Amino acid sequence: MPAFSKILIANRGEIACRIQRTAQALGYRTVAVFSDADADALHVQMADEAVRIGPAAVQQSYLAIPAILNAARRTGADALHPGYGFLSENAEFARACEAAGITFIGPGAEAIELMGSKRLSKLAMLAAGVPCIAGYQGAEQDDATLQREAERIGYPLMIKASAGGGGRGMRLVQRAEELLAQLRTARSEALHAFGSDELILEQALLAPRHVEIQVFGDRHGQLIYLGERDCSIQRRHQKVVEEAPCPVLTAELRQAMGEAALKACRAVDYVGAGTVEFLLDARGQFYFLEMNTRLQVEHPVTELITGLDLVALQLHVAAGQPLPLRQEQVQLQGHAIEVRLYAEDPAQGFLPQTGRVQRWEPALGAGVRIDHGLLEGQDISAFYDPMLGKLIAHGATREEARRKLLRAVEDSVLTGVASNQALLANLLRHPGFIDGDFSTAFISEHFADDSSLRPQPPSVSELALAAALFYQHAAQAHGTALAGWRNQANVPLSYRLGSAEAAWTLEVSQQDAGTLQIRHADACFEVRLLSADGRWACAIVDGIRRRYAYTLEAGHLWFFTRPGNLHLQDLTHALAASQASTHDGTLRAPMDGAIVDVLVSEGATVSKGQLLLVLEAMKMEHPLKAGIDGVIKRLQVDLGDQVKNRQVLLEVE
Structure with a gap:
């Protein structure tokens, strides 16, 4: 009898798709699992079968061991591939698969457990004679012990979550006076990400x-x-570029x-x-x-x-x-x-x-x-x-x-x-x-x-092409081709295009058939749209012919600028924006996420730069600080609240 024939992929996104391609090519049946947020995702569409395992939050879906094992039981999956992240290095999960008679496609639970702990794995590597960095990997985790060990190791040093990975729960400490604050942040991030706030300390190698x-x-x-x-090329201890082989290795x-x-x-x-x-x-x-x-x-x-x-x-x-x-x-x-x-x-x-x-x-x-x-x-x-x-x-x-x-x-x-x-x-x-x-x-x-x-404003040539695309769209809305569209008395048409908080005014004039002259301030461009089908535009801008990817819907233009992502809105007929600016004391959420720490209350006096709230989004913690000195006038969130991008969180007066 074969060892297994149907594989459940306990993951999502690109790695779930990648595993399915090989598994299906080798003749295996595949089962996808998905949260409510991923009901129509590509990995779900690729699979032979798919099972909902819970709401969007990872604790209730991709980290929910009973739900995943139940999906395997219901579909008859006799093997499970964990991918990376989520439960891939969870020894309890590997043991649960074994107990359910499901082949876990990975190492044994004992190896996962040992190597999943930076503290215990380092002790094992020292015993095995593998070269290790000097540090502290003891069981005592109180602040006093870690302060004492940090002095022994010397600064700069690294704090690392023992159960961690991907840069979470990791902090570089340059001076002794920074240690306690960084320990608090590392513990909090590690606990939220991995369910364990155990830490190790290591001597920092600053440019390895x-x-x-x-x-x-x-x-x-x-x-x-x-x-x-x-x-080696990393940001905040997360890899950005990887290559093989290493350029300097003999x-x-x-x-x-x-x-x-x-x-x-x-x-x-x-x-x-x-x-x-x-x-x-x-x-x-x-x-x-x-x-x-x-x-x-x-x-x-x-x-x-x-x-x-x-x-x-x-x-x-x-x-x-x-x-x-x-x-x-x-x-x-x-x-x-x-x-x-x-x-x-x-x-x-x-x-x-x-x-x-x-x-x-x-x-x-x-x-x-x-x-x-x-x-x-x-x-x-x-x-x-x-x-x-x-x-x-x-x-x-x-x-x-x-x-x-x-x-x-x-x-x-x-x-x-x-x-x-x-x-x-x-x-x-x-x-x-x-x-x-x-x-x-x-x-x-x-x-x-x-x-x-740094924020990069669109170039004048990009604005010119955007104006031409809006112009062509208007021409088609009037039931005529670009070549047949004329401004009344050949008067230039004014366009006002906006992006985020900025806006630009351009003048569009029709020249010979299919050619537009577009002015912005002192710059003038000739744009000839050769074709534009709603996905790709072929245009000659200032004498240079290129293809451009774009989407234009309801006065919004998404425009790919190689490489980049430009979103412009046609504000030509919009009401004048209010001149009132947002008060400096209004703190808004910089992205969707969850409030994991509230450090102030209404009526509290705060100073500019003071930490007020901590937002968790996409598996990282983001400190939110006061922009001005003042008093908390209104606090509009509680611990655990889910918030949306740009939602007002509190106001400082």
């Missing part, structure tokens, strides 16, 4: 490389490593790190896919960071340089089969680079973004792979991680892979939701990245003043 080794083990005692990935260092990773695996009898993460300093010394007992987000770069399907290997091993290759058969070919596409606005301090996806057309090409779970028209909610997908490119050389990936980032059309595309493009074209000269401090050192981190 983050290099990880992909490992695989089977149930027959065979362990191999599949090369390394460099994941064959000797690769072997040393690989053997250290296998030593870590042997210490816990590891089975399945895993990743052993190291920090690599400028002297070539490396130190154990953590082990992830699951498939990694960045696994595609390893697949592209090895030619292996890691999900297929996971299914192979979970079915009890031996690994189909030995260590000496592992060959690395070419170079692969991956970037993570996030629904966040770097120009607003990387605030996670919610909203409706108006357009999504990934730019596929030779050597380009795009893993995503997006559909046009879907809503991006505040309940889940803001990562939308991954863009990956493979080339014979690192430079070829970089060029291909840059083009894919610039040409993948995403409108309706702000994203980090412009930042990704700027990272890929930065001289330091091109040279392979970077560390985990790369973004903080080189991108503090990057253009993608």
